[in-house]
Amino acid sequence: xxxxxxxxxxxxxxxxxxxxxxxxxxxxxxxxxxxxxxxxxxxxxxxxxxxxxxxxxxxxxxxxxxxxxxxxxxxxxxxxxxxxxxxxxxxxxxxxxxxxxxxxxxxxxxxxxxxxxxxxxxxxxxxxxxxxxxxxxxxxxxxxxxxxxxxxxxxxxxxxxxxxxxxxxxxxxxxxxxxxxxxxxxxxxxxxxxxxxxxxxxxxxxxxxxxxxxxxxxxxxxxxxxxxxxxxxxxxxxxxxxxxxxxxxxxxxxxxxxxxxxxxxxxxxxxxxxxxxxxxxxxxxxxxxxxxxxxxxxxxxxxxxxxxxxxxxxxxxxxxxxxxxxxxxxxxxxxxxxxxxxxxxxxxxxxxxxxxxxxxxxxxxxxxxxxxxxxxxxx
Amino acid sequence: xxxxxxxxxxxxxxxxxxxxxxxxxxxxxxxxxxxxxxxxxxxxxxxxxxxxxxxxxxxxxxxxxxxxxxxxxxxxxxxxxxxxxxxxxxxxxxxxxxxxxxxxxxxxxxxxxxxxxxxxxxxxxxxxxxxxxxxxxxxxxxxxxxxxxxxxxxxxxxxxxxxxxxxxxxxxxxxxxxxxxxxxxxxxxxxxxxxxxxxxxxxxxxxxxxxxxxxxxxxxxxxxxxxxxxxxxxxxxxxxxxxxxxxxxxxxxxxxxxxxxxxxxxxxxxxxxxxxxxxxxxxxxxxxxxxxxxxxxxxxxxxxxxxxxxxx
Numbered sequence: 001x002x003x004x005x006x007x008x009x010x011x012x013x014x015x016x017x018x019x020x021x022x023x024x025x026x027x028x029x030x031x032x033x034x035x036x037x038x039x040x041x042x043x044x045x046x047x048x049x050x051x052x053x054x055x056x057x058x059x060x061x062x063x064x065x066x067x068x069x070x071x072x073x074x075x076x077x078x079x080x081x082x083x084x085x086x087x088x089x090x091x092x093x094x095x096x097x098x099x100x101x102x103x104x105x106x107x108x109x110x111x112x113x114x115x116x117x118x119x120x121x122x123x124x125x126x127x128x129x130x131x132x133x134x135x136x137x138x139x140x141x142x143x144x145x146x147x148x149x150x151x152x153x154x155x156x157x158x159x160x161x162x163x164x165x166x167x168x169x170x171x172x173x174x175x176x177x178x179x180x181x182x183x184x185x186x187x188x189x190x191x192x193x194x195x196x197x198x199x200x201x202x203x204x205x206x207x208x209x210x211x212x213x214x215x216x217x218x219x220x221x222x223x224x225x226x227x228x229x230x231x232x233x234x235x236x237x238x239x240x241x242x243x244x245x246x247x248x249x250x251x252x253x254x255x256x257x258x259x260x261x262x263x264x265x266x267x268x269x270x271x272x273x274x275x276x277x278x279x280x281x282x283x284x285x286x287x288x289x290x291x292x293x294x295x296x297x298x299x300x301x302x303x304x305x306x307x308x309x310x311x312x313x314x315x316x317x318x319x320x321x322x323x324x325x326x327x328x329x330x331x332x333x334x335x336x337x338x339x340x341x342x343x344x345x346x347x348x349x350x351x352x353x354x355x356x357x358x359x360x361x362x363x364x365x366x367x368x369x370x371x372x373x374x375x376x377x378x379x
Numbered sequence: 380x381x382x383x384x385x386x387x388x389x390x391x392x393x394x395x396x397x398x399x400x401x402x403x404x405x406x407x408x409x410x411x412x413x414x415x416x417x418x419x420x421x422x423x424x425x426x427x428x429x430x431x432x433x434x435x436x437x438x439x440x441x442x443x444x445x446x447x448x449x450x451x452x453x454x455x456x457x458x459x460x461x462x463x464x465x466x467x468x469x470x471x472x473x474x475x476x477x478x479x480x481x482x483x484x485x486x487x488x489x490x491x492x493x494x495x496x497x498x499x500x501x502x503x504x505x506x507x508x509x510x511x512x513x514x515x516x517x518x519x520x521x522x523x524x525x526x527x528x529x530x531x532x533x534x535x536x537x538x539x540x541x542x543x544x545x546x547x548x549x550x551x552x553x554x555x556x557x558x559x560x561x562x563x564x565x566x567x568x569x570x571x572x573x574x575x576x577x578x579x580x581x582x583x584x585x586x587x588x589x590x591x592x593x594x595x596x597x598x599x600x601x602x603x604x605x606x607x608x609x610x611x612x613x614x615x616x617x618x619x620x621x622x623x624x625x626x627x628x629x630x631x632x633x634x635x636x637x638x639x640x641x642x643x644x645x646x647x648x649x650x651x652x653x654x655x656x657x658x659x660x661x662x663x664x665x666x667x668x669x670x671x672x673x674x675x676x677x678x679x680x681x682x683x684x685x686x687x688x689x690x691x
Contacts, residue, residue, distance in 0.1 A: 005471065005689060034488070038495055086475050137668075143675040144621065146422065146475060150614040151664045158664075162657035283479055320494035322487055329426075329484025333462065336472040336480060344470075 005344040019342065020288050020295065023335040024302065030334070031327050040317040052312025053305040059312075061194040065266060067304030068203040069094070069275075072258035073282025074289060074296040075210050076127075076251045082214065082291050083247035084227035085135060089149030091279025092156035093127035093252040097259025099160055100126040102168065102270035105181025105263065112184035119185055120202075120260055127256020128249040130156070135248035139241045153279070161272055168270065178270040187265035199261030204297065206254060211293040213250075223247050255279060276307075277325070284332040290339075303328065387522055393642050395526040398534055399600065401638025403428070403592040405537040407616035408623070408630050409544055410588030414460075415620055416548060417581035418561040418683040419467055422478025425613030426485025427459045427586050428593030433489040435594025436604040437496060439506040445598060449533070452594035453587040459485050460586020461579075468578045471687030482613075490606055497604075509533065509599040531599045533591070540588075541631035548627065557581060561681035564688040574688050589613070611664065618667045624678045637663055 032042040053063045073090045080087035087093075100123045104110065110118060134152065137143040163169075164176035172179075187198040214220035225233040226243045234240045262274050285303055289295025307324045314321040407424055414421045421427075431452040438448035459481060466477040497504060509531045518528035548554035559567035560577045568574050592612070597604045615637060623630030644659040 005469075034491060081476075088475075088479060137672055137675075141672045141675050143668075143671045147614060147618050147621070147671065148668055151611065151618065151667055154611045154614075154664045155661045155668075158657040158661035162655040165655055165657070280479070280483055283476070284483065287476060320491045322491040322494060325483065325487025326491050329480055329482075329487050332480035332483060333466060333477065336466055336477055337470055340470045340472050 005340075006347050008343065008345045011342050016290070016342065019338050020290065020299065020335065023288065023338045024331060026338070027327060027331040027334045030330050031323065034323060034326055035319055038317075038319040040319045045313050045317050045319050045323070048313040048316050049306060049309030051309070053309030058194065059308065061191065061196045063301075063304045063308045064200050065195050065197070066308050067301045068200040068261055068265070069258040069278045070281055070285055070300035070304050070307075071203040071207055071297050072254050072261070073278045074285030074300045075207060075282075075293060076255035076258070076279075077282045077286035078289065078291045078293065078296050079210065079214075079223070079247055079254065080131070080251035081286060082227045083223040083244050083251075084230060085138065085244050085248050085251070086146045087131050087134065087149050087248060087251045088146055088283065089131060089134060089152050089252070089279070090255040090258075090282045091275060091277065092149070092153035093130050093255035094259040094262075094275050094279050095153075095156045095160050096126040096130050097123035097256030098263045098270055098274050099156075099163070099259070100256070101185070101260040101263035102178040102181060105185035105268075106179050108182060110182075110184070112182075115182070115184040116187070116264065119264060120257065123256045123260035124253035125256070127259065128251075128253030131248045131252025131255075132245060135245050139244060160270070164270065164272055170269070176272050180269050181263065185264055186268060187261065195266060197261075197265035199265035202257065202261065206257060207293045207297045210254070210296075214293060219243075219246065255282070281307075281328055284328045284335075287332055287335050287339075389646070391522055391526045393639070393646060394523075395530070396642035396645065397635060397639040398527070398530055398538070399638070400641040401634045402531070402534045402537045403595045403600065403612055404616050404619060404634040404637055405540065405631065406592030406595065407589045407613055408619040408634055409537075409540055409627060410456075410585040410590075410592070411616055412585070412620050412623070412625065412627060412630055413544065413588065414582045414585035415625065415684055416557055416561045416681055417578045418564065418681055418686060418688070419464070419578055419582050420474045420478065420617075420685055421460065421463055421481075421582060421585060421589075422475060422617070423459060423463050423481025423485060423586070424478070424589050424616060425609055425611070426482035426487075426489075427456050427589045428596075428609045428613050429489040430459055430485040431456050431590025431593030432597040432608050433493055433593075433604055434590075436506060436597040437492070439508075439598050440497075440504060443507065445509055448598055449591055449594060452590045456590020456593075457583045457587040459590070460583050463586070464579045464582040467687065468575055468582065471689060474685050474687075486609075489604075493604055493606075503603050503605065505602045506598060508602040531595075533595050533599055537595075538631070541627045545627040558681075561683055564683050564686075568688075568690065578688075589616075592616070615663060615667055618671055621671060621678055621680075622674065625680060637667075640666060 028046065035042045035045045052059060054060055073094060076087065076090045076093065101119050104119045104122055130152065134145050134148045137148055138145040161176065164178060168178045170177050170179040190196045190198060190201070214223065222238045222243045225238055226240050230240050258278060263270055267274065281303055285296055285299040288299040306327055310321045310324040313319060407428060411421060411424055434455040435448040435452035438451045439445055463477055463481050466472045467474045511529045512532045514528040518524045548557060556567065556572050556577055559570065559572060560574050564574045593609060596608050601608065619630055619633045619637065622633040640663050644662050648656050648659055
């Protein structure tokens with residue numbers, strides 16, 4: 001059997017909507033294998049994931065609170081990938097946003113009315129400038145942004161760790177935590193008695209803004225065109241380098257906002273492991289959402305659900321909580337395979353098994369011919 | 380500063396540590412090199428190394444057989460890399476994203492399997508790791524002997540791998556085919572080379588090597604598996620391939636330099652210099668980025684790198 005890919009017509013939009021659903025379905029099925037290895041019933045495991053994430057008011061709030069940073073890191077990857085800039089530094093940019101929020105949040109000199117807006121803007125700028133730096137290295141020095149953004153994650157995380165051991169350390173505890181930020185630096189709570197904070201609204205508003213920018217503005221068009229074909233875009237007069245630089249700044253900035261949300265909305269201080277890999281999860285979410293901001297929100301909600309529910313699922317069934325990571329990886333790989341099938345179809349050919357070898361060509365008279373050769377002429 | 384900073388003993392220790400630190404980088408970067416030579420970037424390297432560290436560790440944990448562990452790690456790396464091959468060679472998806480997917484999957488699977496098999500004990504279980512293999516006679520040479528000839532067998536193998544790979548790529552018929560596929564797959568195909576088969580073989584074997592690099596960490600360098608055991612060594616290895624300008628011997632040189640930086644920062648830590656240790660830990664990553672910025676313009680990757688090949 002031989003497999004080949006053939007170009008196919010563009011699929012209608014409604015089928016495009018079904019692709020992520022199909023990919024998630026296949027991934028859930030494939031994840032039966034690790035669950036069965038853990039000696040658990042997959043259906044029980046999945047039902048506890050969903051019950052643990054969406055079964056009670058408290059759990060729904062927890063899921064939303066986890067969804068917020070995932071929306072933002074998902075947008076981080078989506079905006080960058082759309083422009084053809086592979087920003088894999090969402091994790092580091094997240095930490096920079098969190099660091100900024102923690103550092104400014106303990107400055108009691110800040111005027112209370114402007115403290116939060118200032119922190120949001122500074123957190124955005126911190127993440128944005130970091131990604132912008134990688135984009136400058138790419139456009140000016142032709143350094144591959146993939147390696148730079150991945151390595152820069154470690155730099156940020158070690159710097160944060162050093163600061164939490166030194167100048168930013170809360171002197172009242174022995175743990176590497178920063179002091180608690182002042183009240184004026186916190187996101188207001190939306191629902192009494194729960195952890196639901198305004199950062200969730202910020203994430204959704206940013207997603208809507210991203211949708212408007214990507215769909216309705218010249219910048220959005222330039223980003224998409226640059227990502228699709230930089231050479232043609234440059235030829236058409238689009239400032240390709242400037243577009244990549246802007247997209248990288250927006251991308252990193254949005255990841256910075258995710259970090260701000262975790263400090264100002266949830267923890268009220270900076271801790272060493274403040275991100276359980278939100279930056280990397282953002283890449284999965286962006287691909288599952290087909291780089292569309294609305295799709296990103298939906299995909300982030302799905303993974304917010306899985307990450308939250310995995311805790312309860314693990315407690316009840318004994319399946320390791322890392323199932324959430326395994327599902328993320330499988331989903332990304334399956335989604336990639338599904339996406340390619342939108343532009344190609346797989347053709348299965350059995351000809352060579354029968355020993356037939358097909359020769360196609362054009363005769364001197366200009367007519368096409370197909371010749372079936374009995375012998376297998378393959379080398 | 381203590382006056383014994385530059386004594387012979389210090390330097391010999393540094394040299395020995397450099398070779399040890401360079402070993403996982405060598406396996407990983409040479410594996411990545413093999414893959415990229417055929418035109419396929421494998422960003423799954425970090426996940427493959429993580430998974431290799433786990434399978435290697437578990438094999439020793441249950442059987443105590445170290446060489447079996449190396450074999451198991453190699454095969455598990457091949458298996459994970461095969462997933463990348465299907466996606467990037469057969470389906471022709473974005474090699475960047477497929478690799479990242481594999482890294483998320485491989486690292487997640489390693490943590491999942493460790494928790495499943497070992498659980499979450501307060502004291503993580505340890506295994507008896509490889510002990511240094513002292514080459515008889517040679518290791519009695521004063522100063523250099525114990526340093527150069529008292530290393531792990533896996534280190535000697537890694538050091539030998541670079542020239543072997545050089546001979547394979549530049550001096551054999553098969554290497555010529557490999558380079559043709561990585562530079563110009565259309566021409567290679569019309570010359571009768573099976574582009575897909577060469578790419579599959581390179582990606583899969585490369586994955587096996589990366590995985591052995593991961594296993595070196597858990598069964599030689601350390602004697603246990605920890606969640607962050609690979610700690611970005613995969614990404615550094617990808618940078619090493621760029622530094623080495625896609626040449627095995629230059630990659631060897633780069634890996635030694637980075638092993639040296641790693642060994643040096645460890646020693647500065649133990650001397651007790653008043654710099655937070657985290658700033659020393661981030662040194663290799665920072666140096667990598669700075670060097671990349673300096674040399675990126677002068678490197679030339681295989682022409683067909685990142686380009687999926689489709690027969691029309």
